[in-house]
Amino acid sequence: MDSLLSGVQYVLNLGPTVILPIAILFIGLLFGTGFKNSFKSGIIIGIGFVGINLVIGVLVDNLGPAAQQMVERFGLSLTVVDAGWPSAAAASWASPVAAVLIPICLVVNIILLVLKGTKTLDIDIWNYWHFIAAGATGYVVTGSWWFAILCAVLYEIVVLKVADWTAPLIQKYFGLEGISLPTGSTAAFGPIGILIGWLITKIPGLNKLHADPESIQKRFGIFGEPMMMGLILGLVIGLLAGYDVGGVTKMGISMAAVMLLMPRMVKILMEGLIPISEAARNFLHKRYGDRDIYIGLDAALSVGHPSVMATALILVPITLFIAVILPGNRVLPFGDLATIPFYIAFVVAFLRGNIIHSVLAGTVMVTLSLWMATDFAAVHTLMMEGAQFTAPGGATEISSLDLGGNLFNWAILKFSQMWNAIF
């Protein structure tokens, strides 16, 4: 018995690059993708993890010391690196609770659908990582599996509700027939953004302003190209850190590399997940597809809209500026600058594409998001350590706007901490 336990402990200590392939193999078998496909999926996902690990290494090794230098030279206290949603998603998938949460979240969706608690059938398995992230947050704070499951299910229910509620809006504005968008971050930023947007339209004078999305896309286009954005940010940060010409150039290339390589690594992770995600989609379609429901898909479907794009591009420099001047903020925005379109998709639809109103609402949203992400940094860093992405006790803290600066997840964090304090 003892040797069995120590054997299990040995495997667990090997970390997500070993555990996740094994877990995915079993989940694949559960969904009937066959041994060969499931085995391959598992290995590909393991490789994706190794890749993400390498890129986070480049990010933290370069940006961490530079951020420290900026603190010493200018008193800019931006010591928490925004590693972006790819690292948050990877840390979530790597959490010990991930494997059980995928089937649980599927079953919860089906139960809600049958009981008419929701109209959304969420076939976007990839974005289940947001629910898992909530579970992982609860798990890191309390160490309880049951509490982790509770957090994930609560998060899922709220996201499905927001998806139901915004479905008529997005169907009309984006022309997405029969579709809703239960993407965790988009849904979490939506309600608060819509509230702020509504208040803005009530301010006299402001409600008459308009801007043209086409010309903004042309002028701010550079902020839409991650590689160039990484290069420029790297160069500026290198200069602020007081590096010499060589150091500044190296910093620029390294940050451009992170922006280009990170999505490539996540792509590998995704490729491993595709057979399972398709099997789950087909299963759900066959059993429940004939009802009068919304098909829940990735909010990525909506973010190409001209007004969403234009608003997000303007919000990139605004976010950086706010991060520098905002009292109490410690997050250096980086990875999730590319994710801003997702945060504002519902808000732009609500404001019928008025870019000036959307930018104002977005500015308030990123301000709140930076504060929450700062507050989330300690737990976010723990989650990354749990996934062995960073060395325990490393000097650099990690957060992200997508997971750390997300209202619903932040509420889960507070709920978990409260629970931990009481029990």
Add this chain to the structure above:
Amino acid sequence: MTKTVLVACGAGIATSTVVCNRVENLIKDNKVDATVIQCKIAEVASRQESADLIVSTTILPTTYKIPALIATSYITGIGMEALDKKILDHLK
């Protein structure tokens, strides 16, 4: 001549990976001479000069000089064969 397909989505990761796989298999199975590039929709404007077809999972933010198809079918799983045919017609 080898044709180039740009597969684009909002973030250049999630939905475009699914579509990328589908289009790559489509090209291989039908022995079409084409390469697939995965990118963000915001990058399409600056890359269109060297491409022949855009396959996007998201709404198009502007009008492009080359033909563009919306690939929601590959994400929902409904009407995938019809879209296969449309893509092949553009590449042959």
